[in-house]
Amino acid sequence: MRTKVMLTVLLAGSLYQGWAQNTDSTIQYYTRLAKSSDEKDKALLKNTLYQLLKSDKEDDWLTARRFFYQLNEINVSDSITKADRVKFPLGQVVRDSEVEPIYNEKDPVKKEEMFKAWISKYPPEKLGSDRIVYDYARNSVSTAYANEDNVEKAVYYAGQIETGPWRGEGYASAAQALRKKGHLAEAADLYKKARAISYEYLTTKRNEPGAGFAAMGFRGYSTQLASVYVDQKRYEEALPILKEAHDSSKTVSAATNSAYVQVLEKLGKNNEAFDVIDESVKEGQATGEMKATLKRLYAKVKGSDAGYDEYMATVNKQLAAKIRKDLAKQMIKETAPLFTLKDVNGKTVSLADYKGKTVVVDFWATWCGPCKRSFPAMKLAQAKYGSNSDVQFLFIHTWEKEENATASAKAYITDNKYPFEVLMDLKNAKGVNEVVTSYKVSGIPTKFIVDKNGDIRFRFTGFSEGEDAAVEEVSAMIELAQKG
Incomplete structure (x- = not known):
């Protein structure tokens, strides 16, 4: 689900x-x-x-x-x-410490010179079999040249990446930069290579180390390649690629379905386009743009927009029921570790303060991309319970990577106008982030739903890609926790 x-x-x-x-x-x-x-x-x-x-x-x-x-x-x-x-x-x-200046250098020529000096000083053949740290550096040089319109150098360094499961990412990273600069043909060629590599790990190399990561990129690379074709108005060529991307996974991707719908509609395949969006909204994976397209397509397919509101009400009701049914099977009951932390303004906050309430505990960090991508949905979820005094959201910043983590966390929340209660789980004298450790978190974002009795009822890592699904999931967990 x-x-x-x-x-x-x-x-x-x-x-x-x-x-x-x-x-x-x-x-x-x-x-x-x-x-x-x-x-x-x-x-x-x-x-x-x-x-x-x-x-x-x-x-x-x-x-x-x-x-x-x-x-x-x-x-x-x-x-x-x-x-x-x-x-x-x-x-x-x-x-590994001396590679950092290479990443930070903006000028591609200087970056390349620094890379060559670094790799000469630390020859790969003398430092183990792992090549990924060298590949990250190559990717940095490649992207820098792509951003400066040096296609030849960008493609060259992308092609130098050695770690098999990560080669697709290297090609795709350069392709993304080249596409932004308008080099569509070269970007398409690199996306083709990334897609081909990923397909190998999805099929013939699926049992090799790192295959899961490499295969995971197939749908995304396919979608990006097709999007380049859309930029070039090559809709007929984009269509089979998007169909394969769509059919390659049992889960629904908002990005893939959005591109798929766009191409289907351009080709006059309105009924098929409607079916793809219908699939997305039923899984909570429709973007705002897709919902606008859905309303337009509904009128085309049905002959008028009469009945659209009832249709959407039914879809939303079905989504909510499906999520609740799935989540009911995932409920747990474990005593939530108590904690007392300072918020970003220095105020002391304890989990015990909220005994009798349902508490959503969200572990995050400013350096965590997926954490930050989940925040718009979490903002919507919190707003949904804004007038409900029995529900509290606590966002715990942890695993800091900089000295002034509190200031950084506060600045991020303030700059993005998130109305969150942010607590700081800073390292103790032993260098341990005590709260995240007590909750046995292995990756972030990880969220917990704690019921009024102080028991954890749900634990989930990551977040649903579609905002509708994400908000509905959090809502369902809160309500199931309240019912006990």
Whole structure:
């Protein structure tokens, strides 16, 4: 039912280096010890990790760092990073820190020069088998040249990406930049390559590592390629690509269906276009523009707009009933960890303050794209309960990546005029964000619905792509939690 925007985290950089040199069984063993509730297991793991730090291999150090982080020994993990820089001055940690200026440089010529010097200093063949950190840098150079209308360089660096499952993203990133600059033919060629790579991982390479991520891009790359064709008024060529994108997944995509409808209508296929929008609204995946198109198509297909309001009322009722039916099966009952935090204005707020109310707890961060993309829908959901004193929304900023996180969070909320109660889950003396850890969150955005008795009734990560579906889901969870 739920079409989630995936929290895609490519494990690049030295934090995850070293695993490739260990056997899968060793990794699994360490993971079991880290997750164990038995303190003896964790003590055994710590002892093993300290033994790894006696090694002369950086991979062993980075494995130790990773698992100390999993054990919430953040300060130990940070200390390993500092010591690693000294022991391995040409190693992966230093390499990854020195790539940052390349990303920050705006001038493509300077960026390329910096990239060449960096890769010469840290040759890939001497630093493990992982190439993703080099690919990110190549992608940065490629995009910079695309933004400056240097098509040849943009295409060249996009083609240099080595990590198979990420090659499609590299091509698509350059294509997006070239399309914005009006280089439609070149953008279309790159989207074709991205689409072809993704299709391989969707079919013949589906069992290879990283296949899930690579395959996930097929619908998006297809939609973007077709959109370039639409820009060129090549509707007949766009149609089969959009049909394949539409048919490639059991879930509904607002972006794909919107483009599909546009092409169908351009080709005079009004009945088919209406069916696609009808599918979208029934899944809560219709944009405002699609709803306007739906009303126009309804009149064309039905002969008049008589009955449109009743049709929409029925669709919305069916969507609500379907979501509630699905969510009722997902209810849980776990005691919600209590917390007391400062909001962005310094006011102290405790979960206990809202005993007797239904509380929506939303973990987010300013650096988290999916978190921020969910906010317009969350604003609508909060507004829906604006006059209901029995419902409270709390937005907890966590996993900060900058020194003045409170000011940044406040500025973001203020600049975007979000009427949210924002609390700050800052790192403690051990470097741990206590609240998000107590809720066992592994990725953000993650939201919890806490009932009036202080029990978690729903936990969900990500968010529904369509605003209608997202608002309806939050509403359904609140109402189901209130009923108990």
